Amino acid sequence: MQAEILKKYVKVPVGTDVMPVNGMNYLHLNKKLDIVQFNHYNNPDNLSHCSMWFDFLRNIKDRPFWNTETSTCWNGSANIPQSVKPEGFCYANSWLPIALGGEANMYWLWRTHWGGHEIMHGSVLDACGRPMHIYNEVKKIAKDYVRAGYFLNRTKVTTPIAVHYPSLSWNFFETQGIVQGFRYQDSVIQNVYEPIVQRGLRPDMLEAAQDFSQYKVLFTPFVTSLENEGLGERIRQWVENGGVWVVGPMTDNRNIDGARYKDRPFGMLEEFLGVRWAYAVPDLNGEIKCQWASGRPFTSRLWYELYEKDADTLATVAEAPHSALVGKAVAFKKKIGKGVVFLLGTIPSADVMRGNILPLALDAAGISTGHVGDSRNLMVARREGHGMTGVVVVEYQGKPGRYTLDKPAVELITAHKIEGTIDVKPYQVLVLQE
Numbered sequence: 001m002q003a004e005i006l007k008k009y010v011k012v013p014v015g016t017d018v019m020p021v022n023g024m025n026y027l028h029l030n031k032k033l034d035i036v037q038f039n040h041y042n043n044p045d046n047l048s049h050c051s052m053w054f055d056f057l058r059n060i061k062d063r064p065f066w067n068t069e070t071s072t073c074w075n076g077s078a079n080i081p082q083s084v085k086p087e088g089f090c091y092a093n094s095w096l097p098i099a100l101g102g103e104a105n106m107y108w109l110w111r112t113h114w115g116g117h118e119i120m121h122g123s124v125l126d127a128c129g130r131p132m133h134i135y136n137e138v139k140k141i142a143k144d145y146v147r148a149g150y151f152l153n154r155t156k157v158t159t160p161i162a163v164h165y166p167s168l169s170w171n172f173f174e175t176q177g178i179v180q181g182f183r184y185q186d187s188v189i190q191n192v193y194e195p196i197v198q199r200g201l202r203p204d205m206l207e208a209a210q211d212f213s214q215y216k217v218l219f220t221p222f223v224t225s226l227e228n229e230g231l232g233e234r235i236r237q238w239v240e241n242g243g244v245w246v247v248g249p250m251t252d253n254r255n256i257d258g259a260r261y262k263d264r265p266f267g268m269l270e271e272f273l274g275v276r277w278a279y280a281v282p283d284l285n286g287e288i289k290c291q292w293a294s295g296r297p298f299t300s301r302l303w304y305e306l307y308e309k310d311a312d313t314l315a316t317v318a319e320a321p322h323s324a325l326v327g328k329a330v331a332f333k334k335k336i337g338k339g340v341v342f343l344l345g346t347i348p349s350a351d352v353m354r355g356n357i358l359p360l361a362l363d364a365a366g367i368s369t370g371h372v373g374d375s376r377n378l379m380v381a382r383r384e385g386h387g388m389t390g391v392v393v394v395e396y397q398g399k400p401g402r403y404t405l406d407k408p409a410v411e412l413i414t415a416h417k418i419e420g421t422i423d424v425k426p427y428q429v430l431v432l433q434e
Helices: 002-007 044-055 089-099 134-152 166-173 185-199 228-240 269-273 350-365
Strands: 037-039 065-070 104-107 161-164 203-206 217-220 244-245 275-281 288-293 300-307 313-319 328-336 339-344 346-348 378-385 388-394 402-406 409-411 416-418 422-425 429-433
Touching: 037 044, 044 065, 044 089, 044 185, 044 203, 065 089, 089 104, 089 134, 089 378, 089 388, 089 429, 134 388, 134 429, 161 185, 166 185, 185 203, 185 346, 185 350, 217 228, 217 350, 228 244, 228 339, 244 350, 269 328, 269 339, 300 313, 328 346, 328 350, 339 346, 339 350, 346 350, 378 402, 402 416
Parallel strands: 037 065, 065 104, 161 203, 161 217, 217 244, 244 339
Antiparallel strands: 275 300, 288 313, 300 328, 300 346, 313 328, 328 339, 378 388, 388 429, 402 422, 409 416, 409 429
16 A cells, blocks of 8 residues: 555655565565565675575566665664674675675665664764775775676576575464474575575575476475465476476475375375375484485484385485384485476485585586585676676675686676686675676
8 A cells, every 4th residue: 555655656666675584475565566675784604694585585576676774884773783894794795685686785874873773873974974994895886886787787697496485484484393493594594595505506586476487406495385376286397397306304294274184294295206204203312313325424403204215215314213213214316207306304414405415406407517616605696688698706705715617708897807717805796797
């Protein structure tokens, strides 16, 4: 109603700024709005958390989002809860939304309030009107936006990989945690999103209703109900037509109302994949040990959906407090139609996801990697449009890194020609037009 009233009187885009909380369905919320807006105040140790939101929000509308609030240095009220950040952090933080699909990065606030409840909030200018210590960084950010603007304004982020992140799952785990110690968003980020990013890849984060037909690899972790927006049947058709699906754990174990199935453990997974569920058990003490078929450790945690072993089993339980659990399967690779499904019955460690499961899925989909080598600190966004191609690389952890180009490129901020493998400095940004 507010948007409808505003549109009668203004010609500027109408939107509402959202926070990094997925309790509301932002796809539905923004349906009648013109632009997606987002606020965040991240630290150096969790900057990848806001990038996950950029990867989510850029897909909600067919136009770039606005990062309507972030701070140049710290957030705060009558006191400051954050410490001074390293030089370069403001620069990288300000580039991330632009690199990942946004068209605006706004600081809250320009000048610190002289009174009121945010009297100590970070800003560009101090309350007395003098520049804050990050002033030169802000000036450089503005100049570099201009240098890369033509390329950025005419290209969009592209990726063959998507991850489901529905609001229904957020709300489900707020009310039915399944096992104590499980945190939905943290697990999506730490066990799925970050391992993908650390291999130099860029995932699109999707709501349940969004189309995923154009992707080659689809992750559906912790999505409790596949009845949500008909996900189960849509995914079935996509896999049979050649998609690579990485699914589980804690997926398809509830109906749309949040109740368990009385005649089967899952809505469709058992029938679709031809597996047989045996038990589901918690492991708060870390006593269950799993291993790959080769005998190498398959590190995992907290929750185990165990299946009867078959010829497609990838990993099993090697040690457990109860003998009935030993030898049961926790991971499979199933050929379904023209596609492939990797079923996970437990929460894999980030190392297992990054070093084992993800490479298996990428290989099945014919996707090559290797651009970042051992560097786990680079945000990489491939961009295409208007006959132009290129990559934006943002170092976001304050550490040196290395990036290997597919082909020679011009780095638009410096106008230097670059090829081969290049060193990336802490908090450096590279806009590479091929």
